[in-house]
Amino acid sequence: MNTHLTLGDIDVEVVLKDIKNIHLSVNPPTGKVRISAPNRTSMDAIRLFAISKLGWIKQQQQKLEAQTREAPREYVERESHYLWGKRYLLSVQEANRAPSVEVRHRKILLSVRPGTGATRRQEVLDEWYRRQVRAAVVPLLEKWPTIMGVRVEKLFIQKMKTKWGSCTPERQYVRLNTDLAKKPVECLEYVLVHEMTHILERHHNQRFVEIMNGFFPNWRLLRQKLNESPLSHVEWEY
Numbered sequence: 001m002n003t004h005l006t007l008g009d010i011d012v013e014v015v016l017k018d019i020k021n022i023h024l025s026v027n028p029p030t031g032k033v034r035i036s037a038p039n040r041t042s043m044d045a046i047r048l049f050a051i052s053k054l055g056w057i058k059q060q061q062q063k064l065e066a067q068t069r070e071a072p073r074e075y076v077e078r079e080s081h082y083l084w085g086k087r088y089l090l091s092v093q094e095a096n097r098a099p100s101v102e103v104r105h106r107k108i109l110l111s112v113r114p115g116t117g118a119t120r121r122q123e124v125l126d127e128w129y130r131r132q133v134r135a136a137v138v139p140l141l142e143k144w145p146t147i148m149g150v151r152v153e154k155l156f157i158q159k160m161k162t163k164w165g166s167c168t169p170e171r172q173y174v175r176l177n178t179d180l181a182k183k184p185v186e187c188l189e190y191v192l193v194h195e196m197t198h199i200l201e202r203h204h205n206q207r208f209v210e211i212m213n214g215f216f217p218n219w220r221l222l223r224q225k226l227n228e229s230p231l232s233h234v235e236w237e238y
């Protein structure tokens, strides 16, 4: 039998089976936590066991995260950067005017004022990525509320360290990660539908999966794409 328990922001998959001892594992690549326990173990006992191991679980998850994190970018000439799943070479130009970003052929042209450092260059690019997501999401916000019968009251696009998106179901607010502009565009659509599904069902339970299956049958494939893509630095469970 498979079930779940939640400890703060950690989701634990619980498998009851014909074994003698409780077994805990934190699995790559996403740091998913799994507890296997003997058939008749109570959920309370499993919860207490998991709480006692919380420090270890977090340590393992941090280790996995460090392993999969992308190499830091320096925002210099000929560095690889991505837009909608395609690789481009960065070309940096220094000029005495407002910073700008432009795509030409296989290049992303970044223009900054002379002496602009990596942090500011990143800000300029991130703001541009945010606008790319904003533009791409417009037709999707025409399409999905009608299909799903769900309203999105506010949509935020922002840098997020550990998630592709999030939802506040009671307010019908959806947040999308700016970095979705680096992934194939279908991934943006999938994350949006996922977050809108949370307005109908808060938890990642069977009902959630059924709703996703109904509206977006190939979601598993896209989840895989989000997690496997080499530039991925955040992992996505559902």
Ligand SMILES: [Zn+2]
Residues within 6 Å of the ligand: 194, 198, 204, 238
């Ligand atoms: Zn979710």
